[in-house]
Amino acid sequence: MDAIFEATIQVLISDGLMRLNTTRVAQRAGVSVGTLYQYYPNKEALLFAVLQRHLALLVDAIEKACNDNQGATIEIAAEAVVKAYLHAKMAQAEISPALYRISIELDARELMDVATRRSAKAIEAMLTGTGNGRFTNPSLLAQTLTAALYGTVPAFCHQVLSAANGIEAEKQLTIMFRSYLVAHQGGAPK
Numbered sequence: 001m002d003a004i005f006e007a008t009i010q011v012l013i014s015d016g017l018m019r020l021n022t023t024r025v026a027q028r029a030g031v032s033v034g035t036l037y038q039y040y041p042n043k044e045a046l047l048f049a050v051l052q053r054h055l056a057l058l059v060d061a062i063e064k065a066c067n068d069n070q071g072a073t074i075e076i077a078a079e080a081v082v083k084a085y086l087h088a089k090m091a092q093a094e095i096s097p098a099l100y101r102i103s104i105e106l107d108a109r110e111l112m113d114v115a116t117r118r119s120a121k122a123i124e125a126m127l128t129g130t131g132n133g134r135f136t137n138p139s140l141l142a143q144t145l146t147a148a149l150y151g152t153v154p155a156f157c158h159q160v161l162s163a164a165n166g167i168e169a170e171k172q173l174t175i176m177f178r179s180y181l182v183a184h185q186g187g188a189p190k
Helices: 002-015 022-029 033-039 043-068 074-090 093-105 109-128 138-156 163-184
Strands: none
Touching: 002 022, 002 043, 002 093, 022 033, 022 043, 043 074, 043 093, 043 109, 074 093, 074 109, 074 138, 074 163, 109 138, 138 163
């Protein structure tokens, strides 16, 4: 299955979403089309699985950053979440535009909802344990921050970002997260 996933990504990069088909993926993976169909009955199922794996990587990165930064200051926590998400996202920067189109074409709202709920839950847990902040409604803050990540980042990932632009995007998102959390520190927005 890993070979099929890798082959799908390679075909997405080399041929694009419109030219991707199960025959090309099977050839690139070194398996028969019949073998591919044992796991994925059609192109849509394959693309859905690739998108699901990509979202799992993003959520796993956020959850790890949140777990690793329990008790950290809100400034450090904000930076850790942004950095984790962007690094996971940029690791697949070449296919991000295709993944975004896949999510729209396959109407993957439910899949996105699961990913954002898991991310928001991890961020909320981290916020409740920050070393220098108390928040009246950490759940709402976590949902807002998650929406900012999942909504903002794809907007600038429609093209492959240069390294310099990736660094600048990380800087700007970190400022946004920190400012938002500092404004809500102690319970009420300042």
